[in-house]
Amino acid sequence: MGKFLVRRLLQIIPVLFIISFIVFCLVFVAGDPVALMLPEDASQEDIEQLRESLGLNEPFHIQYLTYMAGLFTLDFGESFRYNESALPIVLERLPATIELAIAAMVIAIVIAIPLGIWSATKQNSPVDLLATGGSVLWKAMPNFWLGIMLILLFSVTFGWFPVSGRGTFMHLILPAITLGTGIAAEMTRLIRSSMLEILNQDYIRTARSKGIRDFFVINKHAFRNALIPVVTITALQTSTVVGGTLITETVFSWPGLGQLLIQAVNTRDMAIVQASVFVIAFIVILMNLLADIIYKVLDPRIKYN
Amino acid sequence: MTTDTILEVKDLKTYFYTENGVIPSVDGVTFDIKKGETIAIVGESGSGKSVTSLSIMGLVGSPGKVAGGEILFEGKDITKISKREMRKLRGNEIAMIFQEPLTSLNPLFTVGNQISESIRLHQKASKEEAKKIAIEMLKKVGIPRAEKIYSSHPHLLSGGMRQRVMIAMALSCNPKLLIADEPTTALDVTIQAQILELMRNLSRENDTSIMLITHDLGVVAEMVDKVIVMYAGQVVEHTDVYTLFKDPKHPYTKGLLDSTPKIHELKEELQSIEGTVPPPGSIPVGCRFNTRCPYATEKCFSETPELTEVSPNHQVRCWLHEEGEVAI
Numbered sequence A: 001m002g003k004f005l006v007r008r009l010l011q012i013i014p015v016l017f018i019i020s021f022i023v024f025c026l027v028f029v030a031g032d033p034v035a036l037m038l039p040e041d042a043s044q045e046d047i048e049q050l051r052e053s054l055g056l057n058e059p060f061h062i063q064y065l066t067y068m069a070g071l072f073t074l075d076f077g078e079s080f081r082y083n084e085s086a087l088p089i090v091l092e093r094l095p096a097t098i099e100l101a102i103a104a105m106v107i108a109i110v111i112a113i114p115l116g117i118w119s120a121t122k123q124n125s126p127v128d129l130l131a132t133g134g135s136v137l138w139k140a141m142p143n144f145w146l147g148i149m150l151i152l153l154f155s156v157t158f159g160w161f162p163v164s165g166r167g168t169f170m171h172l173i174l175p176a177i178t179l180g181t182g183i184a185a186e187m188t189r190l191i192r193s194s195m196l197e198i199l200n201q202d203y204i205r206t207a208r209s210k211g212i213r214d215f216f217v218i219n220k221h222a223f224r225n226a227l228i229p230v231v232t233i234t235a236l237q238t239s240t241v242v243g244g245t246l247i248t249e250t251v252f253s254w255p256g257l258g259q260l261l262i263q264a265v266n267t268r269d270m271a272i273v274q275a276s277v278f279v280i281a282f283i284v285i286l287m288n289l290l291a292d293i294i295y296k297v298l299d300p301r302i303k304y305n
Numbered sequence B: 001m002t003t004d005t006i007l008e009v010k011d012l013k014t015y016f017y018t019e020n021g022v023i024p025s026v027d028g029v030t031f032d033i034k035k036g037e038t039i040a041i042v043g044e045s046g047s048g049k050s051v052t053s054l055s056i057m058g059l060v061g062s063p064g065k066v067a068g069g070e071i072l073f074e075g076k077d078i079t080k081i082s083k084r085e086m087r088k089l090r091g092n093e094i095a096m097i098f099q100e101p102l103t104s105l106n107p108l109f110t111v112g113n114q115i116s117e118s119i120r121l122h123q124k125a126s127k128e129e130a131k132k133i134a135i136e137m138l139k140k141v142g143i144p145r146a147e148k149i150y151s152s153h154p155h156l157l158s159g160g161m162r163q164r165v166m167i168a169m170a171l172s173c174n175p176k177l178l179i180a181d182e183p184t185t186a187l188d189v190t191i192q193a194q195i196l197e198l199m200r201n202l203s204r205e206n207d208t209s210i211m212l213i214t215h216d217l218g219v220v221a222e223m224v225d226k227v228i229v230m231y232a233g234q235v236v237e238h239t240d241v242y243t244l245f246k247d248p249k250h251p252y253t254k255g256l257l258d259s260t261p262k263i264h265e266l267k268e269e270l271q272s273i274e275g276t277v278p279p280p281g282s283i284p285v286g287c288r289f290n291t292r293c294p295y296a297t298e299k300c301f302s303e304t305p306e307l308t309e310v311s312p313n314h315q316v317r318c319w320l321h322e323e324g325e326v327a328i
Helices: A002-030 A046-054 A060-072 A086-121 A126-140 A143-157 A169-199 A203-209 A212-234 A238-251 A257-266 A270-296 B051-059 B083-089 B110-121 B127-140 B145-148 B159-171 B189-204 B216-224 B239-248 B251-259 B296-303
Strands: B005-016 B021-034 B038-042 B065-073 B093-097 B179-181 B208-216 B226-231 B235-240 B306-309 B314-316
Touching: A002 A270, A002 B065, A002 B239, A060 A257, A086 A169, A086 A203, A086 A212, A086 A238, A086 A257, A086 B110, A126 A169, A143 A169, A143 A238, A169 B189, A169 B216, A212 A238, A212 A270, A238 A257, A238 A270, A270 B093, B005 B127, B021 B051, B021 B065, B021 B208, B021 B235, B038 B051, B051 B065, B051 B093, B051 B179, B051 B208, B065 B239, B093 B159, B093 B296, B110 B127, B110 B145, B127 B159, B127 B226, B159 B189, B179 B189, B189 B208, B189 B216, B189 B251, B208 B216, B216 B239, B226 B251, B235 B239, B235 B251
Parallel strands: B038 B208, B038 B226, B093 B179, B179 B208
Antiparallel strands: B005 B021, B005 B065, B226 B235, B235 B314, B306 B314
């Protein structure tokens, strides 16, 4: 296990290297930020001067090498907008995003596990039809639309929750529901189909033949087996969750990484974009690593050598 | 019913209610098992033998259910008792071993966990006591290094070892009846013999009755006292093992015996029964075996034969034997 961890952690380095290259290329292709940074009536001279001071007149490979040199010391350069080093700004926003993501995952798990198990054990019953139909409907609902509808209903009409921003627990609820129920919809279907498959396995019949109560047959013998594919797919979807966070944060003006990234893209604040994507990539890789570890804990058949 | 009868199945009907109509997988099966006795239910795939055993265990899954008849276990009809009472019997008084040792154990729990689970449940034993009993059981079924195997996961064991674990699990609560559904089919021949011997010895030791489900007549000859031959959901012949091999009455039984390879006869081609078991739902009128029977007469296509006694303790469902002995 220790060796496996070290190897997996070392694998992160080339992955991050490739990702940073792709991000650099994308930002490079996206165009010149200078035009956006200066007022419309700025002279050509001013533009040239700013370009030079930012190192933007250098050829591609020189810019890339400068960027990479900075990367080794985790220096993504200065934000054009904040005039500060980019990484600390990004890291400062991270806790808000993590808070939202965790709250959403809690909601997703609390809904999806019981509902998925229930609808699998009562296949084709009204509960099952409602759960599967509901999850398709929910999955089809765009995050931003659901978010706006929740704001309209619960914040504007009823005034129960704040419209936007972060601060109290009440601020967290609507964005967490927006993000979490979407994840729950997908997870419910996954758990259901996984459970259905497991419930037909021979060892479930063995468990029943021992006289074990249905509750334990389902929750001990079946659920742990059903969880294995669910964990894998959920971990692979971390990037989808991150995508959802970007949208949800924008809708709710949640001061997280997503909101920062979207603003940075709009203002072509290269340093922030690069630092944010780098951090997000790092998180996604970590989540996948975590999934592998959980996998190992759940399934004794898996060996990492 | 005599007091030493442990299980009495009377006119059992287990039907599956599918979208394409009702499928009678078990249709009026009657037999009994006495204390310490070993009986075999023999038949091809689709003859209803596994469904019969699952009916006794109360494990017939939806859309199937016991539609009629009685299953008396120690005189009590277990088709009518509550789920809770049934759970108390299952794994405790009636235990079952399945065909597929490779997939019948839960891959995520240790062998020990799975054996002691039923011990703790039925004997109200503490964790330590259950562990002691489980390790003892593992030793009894001939597993070397029982302590180590106790904490191993099933994937580390071979098929034969896993079937031994299944037997240990099934016998851990000293059941009065052990149902073994093709326990050796998935194993290779040398292991088969070991497993059968193990079952025979353990049943003798504890006076456990065994209901063996098989299509292997070699196993039958070696193990059992009484044989029930099933075809398309019905009993077609019911007798003791000596009579069955010496004097089979039903053409189907005869066909089964003829299609078993014999060690002293060198044959170019192994005989087989033409055709297959009619799929449930398309059972022919008259005798159910009429489509494959070489002796079928007109009567066999129009009238359904009953299970009748041709000699003491020998029942056959065949028109050929309706009016006394007919040599076939």
